[in-house]
Amino acid sequence: QVQLVESGGGVVQPGRSLRLSCAVSGLTFSSHAMHWVRQAPGKGLEWVAVISYDGSNKNYADSLKGRFTISRDNSKNTVYLQMDSLRVEDTAVYYCASDLFPYWGQGTLVTVSS
Amino acid sequence: DIVMTQTPLSSLVALGQPASISCTSSQSLVHSDGNTYLSWLQQRPGQPPRLLIYKISNRFSGVPDRFSGSGAGTDFTLKISRVEAEDVGLYYCTQTTQFPHTFGQGTKLEIK
Numbered sequence: 001q002v003q004l005v006e007s008g009g010g011v012v013q014p015g016r017s018l019r020l021s022c023a024v025s026g027l028t029f030s031s032h033a034m035h036w037v038r039q040a041p042g043k044g045l046e047w048v049a050v051i052s053y054d055g056s057n058k059n060y061a062d063s064l065k066g067r068f069t070i071s072r073d074n075s076k077n078t079v080y081l082q083m084d085s086l087r088v089e090d091t092a093v094y095y096c097a098s099d100l101f102p103y104w105g106q107g108t109l110v111t112v113s114s
Numbered sequence: 115d116i117v118m119t120q121t122p123l124s125s126l127v128a129l130g131q132p133a134s135i136s137c138t139s140s141q142s143l144v145h146s147d148g149n150t151y152l153s154w155l156q157q158r159p160g161q162p163p164r165l166l167i168y169k170i171s172n173r174f175s176g177v178p179d180r181f182s183g184s185g186a187g188t189d190f191t192l193k194i195s196r197v198e199a200e201d202v203g204l205y206y207c208t209q210t211t212q213f214p215h216t217f218g219q220g221t222k223l224e225i226k
Contacts, residue, residue, distance in 0.1 A: 035215075037163075045155075045163065045206055047215040059213040062115070095162055100210060101153055102174055104162040 002026040002103045004096050009108030012086055020081040022096030022105055029077040030054070033099035036070060036081045038092035039107075048094070051079060086112045116141050116209050120218035128226040133194040135221045137207030142187050144211070151210040154183055154192045157220075158203040166205075167192065199225060 008020040022034070036048040049060045049070040058070050069082040079096055093107040117140040127133045135154075143150045154167040165174045167183035170190060180195040194201055202225055207218040 044204075044220045045157075045208070045217040047208075047217065050213075050215070061214045097163075100151070100165075100168055101155065101163070101208070102165045102168070104164070107162055 002098075004098070004103055004105035006094065006096055006105040006108035009094065009110045011111045011113060013114055014086060014088055014112055016086055017082070017084045018086060018110060020083070020094055020096075020108060020110070022079045022081075024077045024079070024096075024098070027098060027103065030074040034070075034072060034079040035097045035099065035101070036068075036079075037095045037097055038090075039095070040089075040092040043092075046092070049081065050099070083110070086110075088112050115214055116143070116212055116216050118207055118209060118216050118218040120205075120207060120221050122221060123219060124222045124224070126224050126226045127194075127197045129199065130196050131226075133197050133201075133223060135192045135205055135207075135223075137185075137190045137192070137218050139188045139190075139209055141212070143190075143209050144187065149211075150186065152183075152185070152190050153208050153210065154181075155206045155208060156201075156203055157206065158200075161203075163206065194223075197223070197225065 003025045006022045033052050035050045051058050051070045055072050067085050072079045091112050095107045097104045119138045121136045143152050155163040157163045171183045182193050204220045206220050
């Protein structure tokens with residue numbers, strides 16, 4: 001079956017960086033665009049970014065442009081989210097999901113706090 | 115950005131009764147390819163989101179047929195024909211027609 005497993009979350013100080021990973025199995029990874037979506041504690045879903053199947057196209061939420069970078073390695077069936085200059089308001093569970101959202105990971109919690 | 119507005123934000127429904135959630139987009143969700151990329155997600159407490167409906171009315175694999183979606187253009191509806199206990203949770207509409215993709219605020223479904 002399809003599995004998406006996020007990793008890399010944790011507690012980080014404001015201004016620091018973190019890289020999230022999402023390992024995908026059971027899916028022809030190189031044929032699918034991949035998304036990151038986040039959910040702040042007690043809040044709704046917020047779309048973060050998407051990367052095309054081959055990595056040639058990327059789109060970001062306007063509020064995150066310049067701080068977050070999505071990338072992928074099709075040889076490793078993995079999508080990444082590099083998060084720089086983290087802010088307290090970036091605290092959230094970060095989910096990866098396949099295109100059109102049929103498959104989701106369990107999420108990884110990122111806490112930005114001094 | 116396309117704003118997705120859901121109503122109601124909270125719904126209390128008795129077991130076996132129907133439920134309905136509306137979602138209105140600030141712009142048409144018809145893509146240049148002719149498709150309308152409006153989906154519905156369910157999020158049970160403590161769980162990641164789960165796709166229920168895609169492209170307005172298509173049930174995803176394994177989704178019970180008591181869930182149905184309808185609508186066109188800017189107005190969409192998710193209906194549950196007979197609510198069961200396992201349907202408790204949050205429901206989100208989302209558009210993937212245009213970047214940035216956006217979600218509704220979420221509707222909390224509870225059992226009366």
